[in-house]
Amino acid sequence: MSKQYTLVIDLDRCIGCLGGCRVACKLEHGTALGDSRSKMYTMESGRYPELEMYFLPVMCQQCENPPCVNLCPTGACHKDTEDGVIKINTDRCVGCGTCKQSCPYGAMNFNKEMHVMDKCDICSELRSKGEKPACVKNCAGSAIYYGDINDPESEVSKLIREAGENVYSLPDEGNKPSGRFILRGAKWKEEEPWKK
């Protein structure tokens, strides 16, 4: 089976501090002010005092059938055959934003300065040097894991097996997201705040 690198986030460990997933990510990639490769949503429910809350960091879900790739008019947005990660070839990208419109999770970002699209590629450059992605490395809750979800022996596959029925993915509109979320401490909410 081909490789599918992806992020698995243990939401019981996420404390919503925006350190690794926002600030480390932003500084690693020089993302412009106001833009980010990842978003953070606070998922609140219930009435005082019977409340639940968890944080949901959302970045590219490295879909198996990615509309961003399928619809890209120039072929700039492509799925890397090596690791299954969706990447932008900025030489070919014309910044038309088709991918952004097609992404069900609002995970595409437009780089205003370079006039090209920008997205989470699980820190390809760092990984190629044998390092961990910036968010994984710095996350204050050590909540973010990455690896090949198609390899049953990988850390992420083991985590998913251990979590059993407490594993969720973002709503699938036929795009088959590969990203996974583990949540035991609260009830998973089907809301899609990125569509608001």
Place this chain on the structure above:
Amino acid sequence: MPSNQTSKKETRYVKTACRACIANCGVIAHVRDGRVVKLEGNPEDPMSKGRLCAKGLAGIQALYNPNRIKYPMKRIGPRGSGQWERISWDEALDIIARKLMETREKYGAETVFCSTGGGGNPEIWSIARFCNIFGTPNWFEPGCAQCYLPRVLAYTMMYGGTDPSIADSNALELYFPEDTPIKTLVLWGTAPSYSCPSSGGGAVVDLRAKGVKTVVVDPRFTPDAAKATVWLPIRPGTDVALMLAWIRYIIENKLYDREFVLKWTNLPFLVDTETKMLLRDGEDFVVWDTNSNFPRTMPYPWDENLAPAMFGTFTIDGREYKTGFQLLWERAEPFTLQKAAETCWLDAEKIEKAIRLFAENTPSGLAIGVATDQTANSVQAAMAAATLDILLGNVERPGSLLQRFRTSGVLKVPNYPVPVAEKMLPPEQLKKRLGGIEHKGLHIWYAGHPPSILDAILTGKPCQPRVWIDRSGNKLGVVAESQKWAKAIEKLDFIVHMHVCQTSFSAYADILLPAAEWLETDMIVETCNTLVARQAVVHLWETMDETLFWSKLAKRCAELGHEGCRKSFDPEFMGEDLAYWDSMDEFFNHFTKEVGLTWEEFKAKAPFEYLPKEEWRSYYVYLEPDENGRPKGFNTPSKKLEVYLESMITLSRTGKPFSLIELPPASKDYEPLPYFIEPFESPNSELAKEYPLVYTGGRVPFYHHSTGRNIPALREIYPVPELTIHTEDAQKYGVSNGDWVWIESPRGKTRAKARVTEGILPGVVHMERFWTPETLNKDTHGWKEMNVNILTSASAPYNDVVGTYTLRGFQVKVYKAEGPPEGIWQKPEEFKSWLPLSEKEVR
């Protein structure tokens, strides 16, 4: 040349430690061609374990920030005009030293006062030391009695080991999730996920993941509250009532560790009910022996032939005595679960569930945070919290938070190496410490009382302070009743501000001094069993480490004839207090020689373990034999845990054990047992008709105190302060989510943006401190727009022991505002002008 090009591409990795807050997380700084290009967590750090939070990661944007104070500067326009002229360090030091000497000569050294603050503060004792040597007893910190000192005081006096404050890098047992047996952790008024995400925040995440149950006492539905087994959303300012109810329940249901309490606390000792002092027989204390039904002397540590009464009232030679335990019970007795539920706006069943977890799912520990330090009931909350852990025997056992783990010996006080040189302050000057007679607990940190200093400036009584040197962030953003301080500033002759960047306070200064950012500073950091070197990764402009600045100022004063300052450079005279140093190398060499290294060698080697982990985690220190083969006990006068804190009485009357000289008594004795006082501006008072909501404060994870408001990567996340308000209250007062609102107390009003949520105790609102660097050069100087400290109170009543004023737990009203304050920035793009300066601009 090719060789040059190669070197330009090479990256140097410097292992250092963060100081964006006080947690000191390990950092690897990537340096290319002399410039810091990237920061990341260092996995070798045993507390942060490679994690790094938003504040730390944004360190590059702080370091190369265009708002940095780059050179010493002298004001040339009127105060507040923002007109400055660059001067040399020599000239700046000369101007300041002459002003200090002239003021001392004319009005007395005590009319010079200094202040410091937590925001990026590298060394709090630098300032205490300089003041002692110069001869002024008056320095203050807006934290101090409002932050941490009440807890340090209580745990020092009752136990003699470290307090369990997570945000102050204590409670070290929590950092070993792999084998700590702790089963229940109480987070009382502390939110590690907000205050120290990558160290304490991550540690609590690890513990929860392995099944540790948590109880969170906090009116806000914080990330830690959301993940807690029991959340107790308490009414701000009523913590002691709840703690007394926990104590009562534990005593009534016999959930305490009887054996431990009998043998290792002073609760069985007899107390004279009239004098409130313990009954003594020589150095020993007296118990009521139930075998003989007679008072007997209990020799240290224990006499197996005696069976002391835990409770009871006894008459000896016509005088009435009670056991400490009896007095504690009487103090707690009125606080039933129902009474606490009513007082604290809680559910009695949930309180009971929380107590049962804490007392029965053991070992357990209670980590107390800053919340209780911010009301006039501060010291009593810390005493009650310590009492709870002690009653359960949660002391120095595996799993306990109260521990005396080994230290390296390199530093006397871990992470705060500068010796305070207490003996240098002349006794007649110590007596002039403002607020120091009434609030003697402040002497544990050799500090003055901020509102007493403020009153002295405004009234000229008992002296007229004239010169203010501040080494911190934005005093006008963090002291209670900022508007009063702004008035006081007008009365001062001379003001110096030393900081990394200009803040509101700078606008009122006469001299500005450039302080080093943490990436430019050196410090020895002890973190668990590991020694870390914070090291100057780069040095920009003419910035200076404050640890060096005060030395240079003392030197200039010495040259102008100050005798104490002259002596402070004499190694023989200074002894253990160390002679002042001419460089950071010289300073640190004193300490690193303890491990046989120079500072240079230390920096190259660090981080390194100074002891194996198992040896470092020393449990049951009180049972280790002393020189006579008896257990050494605790660091208290009786060597027992002093739950009945008789030494509070001595402290109020004499200043002992913290003052080197005997001071006149306070107007009233301090209480040996915790007591509850209802907040003086309370929802139960008449005032609540006009101001119906209770205010509370507390961190967000993006800022530490007043820092970070000019850091683009942080400000874009949290551009303006939120006023968190419950849905029902919002509806009642006509406020919708995202509305700009006024928040008003009897002292003033300010603005914030409403965040309407179910996640806060109804009747309570929260807002964090804020100031706006973008309006620094406007009339407001950035502190009037959205500053919650316009609402807080610097007025009495204060905490009796340490003089805490009221930062939380007072009444406010909230109503819709017409819009945001003029000139403030909210859009991410607006912060673009604060992005890092280029290398060219830095050189």
